[in-house]
Amino acid sequence: MAASGSTRRRATPRERNQTLWFWVFVGPFAVGLVLFTYVPLAWSVWLSFFDARNTVSPTHFVGFGNYTAVLGDAAFRDALGTFAVFTAFIVPATYALSLALALAVGRLRRARAFFRSVFFLPTACSYVVAALIWKLSLFNGVRFGLANTVLGWFGADQVAWLSTTDPPWYWLVLVTVRLWLQTGFYMVLFLAGLQRIPPRLYEAAAMDGARPGWQTFRHITFPALRATSVAVVLLLVINAFQAFDEFYNLLSDARGYPPYARPPLVYLYYTALGQEQNLGLGSAGAVVLALIIAVATVLQARWFGLGRREEA
Amino acid sequence: MNRDMGDALIRVGRALRLVLLLALAVLFLVPFYLLLRNGLASEADITAPGWTFFPRELRWSNLRELFDDPSVPMAHALLNSALIAVATTLGTLLLASLAGYGLARIPYRRANAVFYAILGTLMVPAAVTFVPSFVLVSSLGWVSSLRGLIVPTLFSAFACFVFRQYFLGFPRELEDAAQVDGLGPWRTYWRVVVPNTRPVFASVGVIVFIGAWNAFLWPLVIGQDRDAWTVQVALSTFTTAQSVNMHELFVAAAVSILPLLLVFLLLQRYIVAGVERTGIDG
Numbered sequence: 001m002a003a004s005g006s007t008r009r010r011a012t013p014r015e016r017n018q019t020l021w022f023w024v025f026v027g028p029f030a031v032g033l034v035l036f037t038y039v040p041l042a043w044s045v046w047l048s049f050f051d052a053r054n055t056v057s058p059t060h061f062v063g064f065g066n067y068t069a070v071l072g073d074a075a076f077r078d079a080l081g082t083f084a085v086f087t088a089f090i091v092p093a094t095y096a097l098s099l100a101l102a103l104a105v106g107r108l109r110r111a112r113a114f115f116r117s118v119f120f121l122p123t124a125c126s127y128v129v130a131a132l133i134w135k136l137s138l139f140n141g142v143r144f145g146l147a148n149t150v151l152g153w154f155g156a157d158q159v160a161w162l163s164t165t166d167p168p169w170y171w172l173v174l175v176t177v178r179l180w181l182q183t184g185f186y187m188v189l190f191l192a193g194l195q196r197i198p199p200r201l202y203e204a205a206a207m208d209g210a211r212p213g214w215q216t217f218r219h220i221t222f223p224a225l226r227a228t229s230v231a232v233v234l235l236l237v238i239n240a241f242q243a244f245d246e247f248y249n250l251l252s253d254a255r256g257y258p259p260y261a262r263p264p265l266v267y268l269y270y271t272a273l274g275q276e277q278n279l280g281l282g283s284a285g286a287v288v289l290a291l292i293i294a295v296a297t298v299l300q301a302r303w304f305g306l307g308r309r310e311e312a
Numbered sequence: 313m314n315r316d317m318g319d320a321l322i323r324v325g326r327a328l329r330l331v332l333l334l335a336l337a338v339l340f341l342v343p344f345y346l347l348l349r350n351g352l353a354s355e356a357d358i359t360a361p362g363w364t365f366f367p368r369e370l371r372w373s374n375l376r377e378l379f380d381d382p383s384v385p386m387a388h389a390l391l392n393s394a395l396i397a398v399a400t401t402l403g404t405l406l407l408a409s410l411a412g413y414g415l416a417r418i419p420y421r422r423a424n425a426v427f428y429a430i431l432g433t434l435m436v437p438a439a440v441t442f443v444p445s446f447v448l449v450s451s452l453g454w455v456s457s458l459r460g461l462i463v464p465t466l467f468s469a470f471a472c473f474v475f476r477q478y479f480l481g482f483p484r485e486l487e488d489a490a491q492v493d494g495l496g497p498w499r500t501y502w503r504v505v506v507p508n509t510r511p512v513f514a515s516v517g518v519i520v521f522i523g524a525w526n527a528f529l530w531p532l533v534i535g536q537d538r539d540a541w542t543v544q545v546a547l548s549t550f551t552t553a554q555s556v557n558m559h560e561l562f563v564a565a566a567v568s569i570l571p572l573l574l575v576f577l578l579l580q581r582y583i584v585a586g587v588e589r590t591g592i593d594g
Contacts, residue, residue: 029410039448044447283447
């Protein structure tokens with residue numbers, strides 16, 4: 001091993017002592033991370049080159065067979081399409097609502113803590129519980145559901161929210177449940193970002209004759225929130241990519257999962273752990289998805305210039 | 313525009329904003345209301361054609377019915393979830409804080425390489441690795457065991473990163489004084505650093521606890537037997553596969569969020585601090 005310095009010298013006893021202490025502190029965590037993240041990843045890459053049905057120690061090498069199979073699988077491409085549609089809805093919706101709430105709540109003189117708590121409270125709820133409420137009470141598609149009751153007050157027809165694909169009303173259910181669950185979290189991020197904007201910026205803008213409201217928002221607040229916005233969008237996209245809980249709980253029933261609205265993780269779940277237990281194909285899918293998200297993260301970070309300081 | 317009129321406009325704007333916020337707040341509380349309404353109603357009240365805003369009688373007996381129903385293993389699932397959430401929180405805090413401290417404070421030639429090896433795993437989201445992790449855990453024979461549900465989730469690169477950043481900004485004077493007193497790194501850590509950095513432990517701990525209590529995919533994959541069900545898996549099974557009385561299911565869901573609502577009400581300031589601290593790289 002080459003030392004980082006150019007001259008090779010023996011470690012002093014003090015340095016050796018420190019190295020020992022370093023590993024006392026970092027070692028347990030590092031070993032666990034290797035065992036439960038790096039080993040599974042490597043194993044999965046290995047499995048992805050084998051015909052591994054119902055086994056984790058396969059013998060039949062198939063080369064890139066699983067990769068061509070997964071990329072050629074219409075269901076896998078549909079899953080990527082589902083993710084794209086979901087992202088197109090949920091990212092702008094959450095961004096706009098959480099920013100609007102932060103702006104409104106942040107400017108309150110009174111009851112600020114109350115409103116923040118109310119909007120933040122859904123964060124305590126699990127996706128499972130929220131999906132349960134949405135599926136069995138709010139959007140249950142029968143006449144005693146709340147959404148259909150409200151429609152009934154206006155004389156509108158009942159809607160079978162989750163079981164109709166034309167029009168695809170299930171998107172409304174999927175998007176609202178996540179919106180409810182995560183908006184408060186991002187509102188808190190924006191509130192923190194707003195607090196970091198130095199008041200002198202607003203004073204200077206007022207001196208220059210900028211009117212409070214849209215002008216100030218466009219020229220002061222929004223640019224100053226750049227770093228927060230980048231982080232929020234990044235988190236929103238990554239989280240949308242990993243969507244599983246609400247899709248699974250809202251859409252699957254005793255007959256299984258419907259053929260539509262399968263995001264990537266639902267596809268992986270049924271491929272690798274369903275009837276067939278095709279771990280080779282599932283692993284290939286996982287590797288492809290991991291590559292996609294890694295590349296997307298790097299590109300997004302480049303694109304937005306992550307790491308640049310807040311413009312203050 | 314004269315000044316009075318401008319003031320009036322601002323006041324109208326403020327009132328409008330308050331009304332909008334109130335309307336949204338009510339909307340945000342509707343799901344909680346549905347949870348309680350259905351959880352404390354009779355089956356007939358829930359499925360009645362006309363909407364009743366409040367059940368005709370509050371049936372607290374739904375709770376007893378839930379825990380007496382042998383087909384719904386709610387008590388056992390609650391116990392599993394509690395064990396998993398507490399163990400995961402304590403384990404993550406211990407492992408991640410030690411590692412974060414070592415990375416921040418103990419000089420070591422390859423510390424940076426180790427740090428980037430840890431940070432790199434953040435690029436691969438845990439949800440994408442559930443297939444490989446399942447492969448590993450099943451070959452260890454840990455499927456449907458608490459071990460399998462807890463141990464693989466203990467090594468949070470995210471928590472480690474937060475601790476490292478926090479310790480980097482922690483003033484060195486206290487540790488220097490401890491060293492002068494002859495304390496080694498280990499005792500310095502436990503006697504000086506930990507007692508003085510409790511807020512970051514509280515913030516990370518609360519966030520890990522919420523995540524562990526609400527986790528679904530991993531418990532679904534690993535907790536296959538009924539005995540290994542967490543609350544989320546139990547609720548999910550009755551939402552998707554098996555049918556159960558609506559009032560029982562809703563009261564079960566209400567019970568399942570009680571611990572977290574308590575945590576939220578008591579520790580909100582740490583949660584908010586934690587979200588602010590962990591949500592953005594600072």
